[in-house]
Amino acid sequence: MTFASLQLNKMMLSALPSQLTTPTDIQRLAIPAVIQGKDVLALAQTGSGKTFAFGLPMLQKIDAGKNEIQSLILVPTRELASQVTTSLQEVASKLGIKVVMLSGGVSPDTQQTELERGTHVLVATPGRLLDFINKEFVSLQLLKLLVLDEADRLLEMGFWPDVQKIISFAPAARQTLLFSATLPESLEAAAVGLMYMPERIVANSKNSVVEDIKEQLYLVNKGSKPQALIALLKQNDWQQVLVFVSEKKAADTLAKRLTKAGISVAALHGDKEQSDREQTLADFKSLNTRVLITTDLLSRGIHVDALPVVINADLPENAPVYVHRVGRTARAGQNGLAISLVCHGEAEALKSIRQLTGRSMKTVDLEGFPVTDKPAEQTTNTERKRPPRDKKANRRSQAKKSIKQFKPKRKASE
Template sequence: MSTFKELGLSEPLIKSVLNMGFEEATPIQEQTIPLALEGKDVIGQAQTGTGKTAAFGIPLIQKIAETSEDIQGIVLTPTRELAVQVAEELNKIGQFKGIRTLPIYGGQEIDRQIRALKKRPHIIVATPGRLMDHMRRRTIRLQNINMVILDEADEMLNMGFVEDIETILQEIPEARQTLLFSATMPRQIQNLAQKFMKDPELISIKGKEVTVANIEQDYLEVPEKMKFDVLCRLLDIQSPDLAIVFGRTKSRVDELSEALNKRGYSAEGIHGDLSQSKRDSVMRQFKEGSIEVLVATDVAARGLDISGVTHVYNFDIPQDPESYVHRIGRTGRAGKTGLAVTFVTPREIGHLRLIEQLTKRKITRKNIPTMIEAIEVQQRVAIEKMLRVIAEEDLQNYKHLAENLLEDTDSVTLLSAALKIMTKEPVQAVTELTGVAPLRVKGNQGRPDQGGYGRRGNYRDGGPGGNYRGRQGKGNSRSNSAGARGYSGASSRNSDKTNR
């Protein structure tokens, strides 16, 4: 590995990358930066999470003249989230050189963007559609662009942006330098490169080497009607710091996030139908840790670069093997380990084998955890929390209350009750231990017959885990009592729709 000082960077950029905590270049950075600084066109085949933003951002910013008021660099991205994240990273890289980057994307008021453009940014990071809008309005002119980057090019093509990309590239002077990054290299990408790039150098970083090396990959064979309860058990047993749950459709994401909140987890969903302000709010809370579970579709999660994600759960197996690699690549970053768990129905086992072939990695089969296992883990967590409070907190104000309680109750019973409350032992445990389901649960539980997961996707009587509430999520002040309604999930028929 090379250090950034060895790659021929200017002092302001060396200062920036050190300030950002970078020490050694990743493989994609080590190979791309020298070629880009020489002015060569580059095709980089690399997954998200390999450091490719800095791979193109560092040479882009080094080559920009800070004294000019023209837009000199364009980065095209498939999604609004990725545009914002790339712009944030470029602003950090350019902070000591005085290079300003502006994200331009649909969903934000165009008048606001026009006002921001009057401040003369050096670089624009844009989604193709919104950039075309500004080109038509002549609020962005491309005649002084000397470098253009296509990020997640395969995804832009999948989303139907190929004509927009060609139109944009035709408007940029031919003397430009072009860098293209893509996880896959389908024929359309090759045609685009042949048409718009000059003798590009190809850099290929194998996904299996950089994306899944630090990730433990497991799968559970789970009937469709049991998926939600199994997810809740895993969340309780594994206690992730930050987790992403992937659903196949927008409606699936909405239903899952709502059901998780009813069971006491702090969860929010993200997909293409959310307003930009809502998406920004959800991502900010997730990065800060006030939301512990992010539920997302594939498209909404493309390009998300969030440190600290410890677990990825594929509630629905992805439609194609490459999407699987993208999903699990959200964890196990920066040398840290991660865990990816995939739920597979019996009819999907063959699809799982295709994923194993692509990643050249055996995915380990795990048994479905029992409710008792989940309870035992929660009991241990409750004890650890109680001991930590004893060691670290000031309990003086509570000692008088405790002394009063001990006048009527012995200490063992009192402590047992406190542990039971902290464990939030689910009613399902009664069924599992005795084989008898309770007819009614006290509290705001909805109809007394709402127990199991019915054939059409609603919790009904007799099914698994319908009254299991789970734990109180971190940072979540909502009551747990509504949890018995459970997950009104889409049926297995609906889950095949790729509504993202």
């Protein structure tokens, strides 16, 4: 199948990047539905080409002669906003369509100037967009198409109130598209409530991990994780490794450990300045930095060409996050490796991930790192037990009336 068979017009076909030759499953299924004007709820694995699945038909619907915001793409993070904007501009610029990004970390004045030059497509994070709407810098009155990318994250309570407010400023008679790799049943009602008779498209098994990803799970002591990670990095010649941790502080601490071990590394998380975040990610993509340690800031939507390895130094407590994390590798049909360092304290998190993905995910020992930690529920006879309570002593104490009664009695000879 070719893109020409998906109802894309000649202008759009001529603007396609040279690397786009054969549509992916989600592109094949979603593009015709979007062109036909249907609301779409699409579930597809990470790295499957979702951006162009909604982006190409969306751009085809834009009237470049009208200088107004006709399409809005909401995303949960600045990094994803930048990624989507860059991907779409490659096509939009050839069609005379202007794409503008609104997100935190960039001067509002700069973004306002860009808007005033003309905007057809707006890619935005909820907080900054709502701020611009409230200040009347942005109007959604003529919006024709709304996209929620990484919809499950946008439907969670952290974003949902802002998303609802934003949608209240958009016309009811709009086309709505929701795209995500995962969508818990608890959020599905909210998703469907945003649309009119949506067409549900499932390109792959729900909440699934790409088959091209090889998973390896090593059971190690919690305190051994940094050294285990260093050992893996030194034993293998991976040029690029993306490492996920659960906390910002842990990212910085682990980066220092790797630096001392002579490994080229950088840390990336939400406390970093936007310019530093952009430079750090650029250095990683250009192979100037071998290892990038990050929180879940990068678990959604960030594309790194041919990223060979993702390592979970910590398992995420939220099972869908695992799917998004490991989906940074094996993108666009390539092979990838996802390694997880698991300790006994993460048993429940691992159980949830297994249930979500339907994969066995067996743990194995890592050579040179024997496991001495015990599972939380396991006890041994050698563990110190609390001495039995002296109930009579308690009663004697309660019967005393004053502090004097607690003093020892004098002996007769004293």
